[in-house]
Amino acid sequence: MAMLDVSALLERRLSPGYWSLLARVSEAAADAGVRAYLVGGSVRDMLLGSAPAEMDLAIAGGPDDTLDSLAARLGGAVRSASQFGTAMIESSGILFDVVRTRRESYSRPGALPTVEFTSSIEEDLPRRDFTMNAVAVSLDRDSWGALLDPFDGRRDLEAKQVRVLHPRSFVDDPTRILRAARYAARLGFGFEDETARLLTDGLGYLGAVSGDRIRRELERIFAEDRVAAILELAEERGLPRAIHPALTLGGPLAARLGDGAAPSPAALLAALAFHASDAARDGLAQRMRLVSDWAQAVRGVGKVKARFGPLSRAELDASDLYALMADVHDGAAEACALATDDDCIHQRIQRFRRDLRGVRPILDGRDVMALGVPAGSPVGEMLHALLNARLDGLVSSGEDEKRFVRQRLGAASSTPPSHTRHSTATIAADSKYPPIGGHP
Numbered sequence: 001m002a003m004l005d006v007s008a009l010l011e012r013r014l015s016p017g018y019w020s021l022l023a024r025v026s027e028a029a030a031d032a033g034v035r036a037y038l039v040g041g042s043v044r045d046m047l048l049g050s051a052p053a054e055m056d057l058a059i060a061g062g063p064d065d066t067l068d069s070l071a072a073r074l075g076g077a078v079r080s081a082s083q084f085g086t087a088m089i090e091s092s093g094i095l096f097d098v099v100r101t102r103r104e105s106y107s108r109p110g111a112l113p114t115v116e117f118t119s120s121i122e123e124d125l126p127r128r129d130f131t132m133n134a135v136a137v138s139l140d141r142d143s144w145g146a147l148l149d150p151f152d153g154r155r156d157l158e159a160k161q162v163r164v165l166h167p168r169s170f171v172d173d174p175t176r177i178l179r180a181a182r183y184a185a186r187l188g189f190g191f192e193d194e195t196a197r198l199l200t201d202g203l204g205y206l207g208a209v210s211g212d213r214i215r216r217e218l219e220r221i222f223a224e225d226r227v228a229a230i231l232e233l234a235e236e237r238g239l240p241r242a243i244h245p246a247l248t249l250g251g252p253l254a255a256r257l258g259d260g261a262a263p264s265p266a267a268l269l270a271a272l273a274f275h276a277s278d279a280a281r282d283g284l285a286q287r288m289r290l291v292s293d294w295a296q297a298v299r300g301v302g303k304v305k306a307r308f309g310p311l312s313r314a315e316l317d318a319s320d321l322y323a324l325m326a327d328v329h330d331g332a333a334e335a336c337a338l339a340t341d342d343d344c345i346h347q348r349i350q351r352f353r354r355d356l357r358g359v360r361p362i363l364d365g366r367d368v369m370a371l372g373v374p375a376g377s378p379v380g381e382m383l384h385a386l387l388n389a390r391l392d393g394l395v396s397s398g399e400d401e402k403r404f405v406r407q408r409l410g411a412a413s414s415t416p417p418s419h420t421r422h423s424t425a426t427i428a429a430d431s432k433y434p435p436i437g438g439h440p
């Protein structure tokens with residue numbers, strides 16, 4: 001088979017650093033008696049006309065310690081490695097992924113593959129997900145720059161379509177369904193017809209995939225620039241609810257993802273579970289074996305939604321908003337801000353997160369005691385009142401705070417609670433600023 005020579009493309013697309021690294025890999029592989037290939041996403045990106053975001057290499061042949069000896073020959077080091085013949089190697093400040101060529105088989109849908117090393121790239125490419133990724137470029141001295149494209153990935157790149165290599169692809173590895181949506185929306189591609197049908201047929205197998213693997217794929221989706229487009233495509237194809245019935249993309253969520261800083265992944269998952277019941281969100285957390293931030297964000301959504309009534313009140317002082325949100329996990333707060341269709345609530349939660357959450361009084365417990373507040377619970381009450389006063393803009397400087405404390409101590413010892421509105425001039429007691437018992 002005549003092979004296309006893409007050495008000029010390699011030279012054009014790669015930075016000088018990457019280029020010379022590949023030249024050294026080529027030498028090192030020849031010395032070690034193995035063959036090296038640039039493979040997968042790096043080749044795809046170059047064929048698409050962009051510089052590859054990362055370097056993926058495959059090594060064919062050699063004994064079990066091939067990757068270690070390759071790293072040593074490159075004057076580099078293995079940064080992380082797995083027993084599955086994959087490693088991250090660092091050389092001259094460049095980190096790249098290396099795999100030993102392998103065949104894979106699946107004992108059941110969604111299971112991790114059984115790996116068997118082979119010494120040929122031709123046997124490795126057919127295990128891959130899509131035609132556009134089942135491509136390699138030889139780094140061999142004798143065939144440097146030869147493109148291996150056994151499934152005609154280039155044709156699909158030109159036709160802008162995602163195509164699986166064989167009908168069982170999504171059944172073997174249903175995480176490829178999420179990958180398909182990620183690539184399609186990232187690249188502005190469609191699904192080849194048969195692939196689209198297989199994708200729909202494969203949705204039922206997503207339930208067989210471990211929570212950890214699903215979460216890793218979601219993290220990759222959430223980290224993409226075009227996350228909104230990916231989620232829209234996923235929703236259109238029924239992916240979220242196939243992962244778990246609690247998940248749907250609805251309301252203004254997709255539109256909001258375009259604005260501002262990218263949300264945390266935990267918040268994004270929780271936002272996708274916004275419309276579900278507390279029980280369903282709990283089920284999702286268990287299904288996906290969520291821990292730490294992810295679990296707290298998903299499980300915290302119900303608490304925030306239960307406060308939507310007061311959060312949408314016409315009159316809401318900053319201190320009221322703070323009281324409603326202070327005990328909420330930030331991921332849950334962000335999720336609700338992203339997913340609610342009530343703009344007022346959206347604004348208020350974002351205001352809390354941006355402007356209020358970090359507010360603290362200038363004075364501390366020692367300072368207020370020095371001003372005459374008795375030790376014990378009055379100190380906490382005074383600090384709380386000071387915080388509210390600062391949130392509501394009643395104090396700004398440290399002097400204001402001292403004045404505030406003195407006034408309240410005076411008010412507590414001399415006047416019964418009055419219900420006039422507070423001001424900087426006189427801080428009267430009301431429910432938000434109850435008298436703080438100084439002297440009985």
Ligand code: CTP
Binds near residue numbers: 056128129176179
């Ligand atoms: N792969 C696969 N099935 C999966 C995951 C990966 O066949 N479930 C193959 C693909 O051929 C892919 C390669 O392994 O090209 C490396 O995986 P990954 O690093 O996830 O893919 P990239 O194409 O590098 O993805 P990206 O562009 O998002 O970095």
